[in-house]
Amino acid sequence: MDSRRTKIVVVVGSTASGKTQLGIDLAKRFDGEVISVDSRLVYKGMDIGTAKPNGEWKMQGEKWQLGHGLPMALMVDGVPHWGIDLVEPDMEYNVADFKKYADEKIKEIERRGSLPILVGGTGLWVRAVVDNLSLTETPPNRELRAKLETRSPDDLFAEYKRLDPDGAELIDRQNKRRVVRALEVTLSTNKPFSQQVQRGNGRYDVLELGIAVERDTLNERINLRVDEMVAMGLVNEVRGLRDRYGCASEAMTGIGYRQICRWLASKSRMGAEDQGPMQLISLADAIEEIKKATRTYAKRQMTWFKRDDRIRWIRSSEEAFDLVTRFRA
Numbered sequence: 001m002d003s004r005r006t007k008i009v010v011v012v013g014s015t016a017s018g019k020t021q022l023g024i025d026l027a028k029r030f031d032g033e034v035i036s037v038d039s040r041l042v043y044k045g046m047d048i049g050t051a052k053p054n055g056e057w058k059m060q061g062e063k064w065q066l067g068h069g070l071p072m073a074l075m076v077d078g079v080p081h082w083g084i085d086l087v088e089p090d091m092e093y094n095v096a097d098f099k100k101y102a103d104e105k106i107k108e109i110e111r112r113g114s115l116p117i118l119v120g121g122t123g124l125w126v127r128a129v130v131d132n133l134s135l136t137e138t139p140p141n142r143e144l145r146a147k148l149e150t151r152s153p154d155d156l157f158a159e160y161k162r163l164d165p166d167g168a169e170l171i172d173r174q175n176k177r178r179v180v181r182a183l184e185v186t187l188s189t190n191k192p193f194s195q196q197v198q199r200g201n202g203r204y205d206v207l208e209l210g211i212a213v214e215r216d217t218l219n220e221r222i223n224l225r226v227d228e229m230v231a232m233g234l235v236n237e238v239r240g241l242r243d244r245y246g247c248a249s250e251a252m253t254g255i256g257y258r259q260i261c262r263w264l265a266s267k268s269r270m271g272a273e274d275q276g277p278m279q280l281i282s283l284a285d286a287i288e289e290i291k292k293a294t295r296t297y298a299k300r301q302m303t304w305f306k307r308d309d310r311i312r313w314i315r316s317s318e319e320a321f322d323l324v325t326r327f328r329a
Helices: 019-030 095-111 123-130 142-148 153-163 176-189 215-232 234-245 257-269 283-306 317-328
Strands: 006-012 032-036 056-059 072-076 079-082 115-119 204-211 312-314
Touching: 006 019, 006 095, 006 123, 006 317, 019 032, 019 079, 019 115, 019 204, 019 317, 032 095, 095 115, 095 123, 123 204, 123 283, 142 176, 153 176, 204 317, 215 234, 215 283, 234 257, 257 283, 312 317
Parallel strands: 006 115, 006 204, 032 079, 032 115, 204 312
Antiparallel strands: 056 072, 072 079
């Protein structure tokens, strides 16, 4: 470990593994602030379907003064959380945007004498910060993108898998926007998208903690979480976002949102005489699809993180406290 570099703690794991609570516990114990590393939590108004932490937005005091006003942070159980509600759901926000944001936040947190704690399950975003990745700056190819968007998700994924098999292992194949962008970059540059991310010299002294949860236990948590989201008003949240932004925006392609969007579209056609080729689904079907897609996503997350032998896998908060104590000594 290099004492000259800023020390940061990173908490990773699959969805529903308990990352949020561990991040809060660590922040309380070690005077830390949390930076969310989740590609869905950056969107405003998407609260239930992303399991966004429940907190209160508060203006911070003089300790946080940056020379251009006092920042707002989401206070969750007394802990400042950053990286949440950064953009509207119809705006593009990518890994390069997040890396720049996170690097700036880490500097601010260090200046305050606090411990930066990155918490999240978006693997590429974690790696972008930890490994100081240089990210592709390939500009949008609007003409190519328009052609790709006319094709089905399965067709797009099949071509992407042929051109970039490594990248295809990790991408959400049902997230059409992301597959289109990966294909767009691959075809525009004649180089696989996954090979256009280069590791740089690390900026930080990093302790990475991974939360290990048994598969059956995790699946039960996921199923319960989805049921709770529905009970909390997921359908109304998606309906409101659809009415404002439509279902084709990048944010609305996420798990939970795309399935409810599909059900809403199906529901609106159930009474029509000419239903066309669209396959009608029930709300129960949509909920089961959300559970299945979330379980599959959790498995992909673990596949990604298990490849990194730097991650220390833990099963309790006490293990995490001990590792962080030694790391900061």
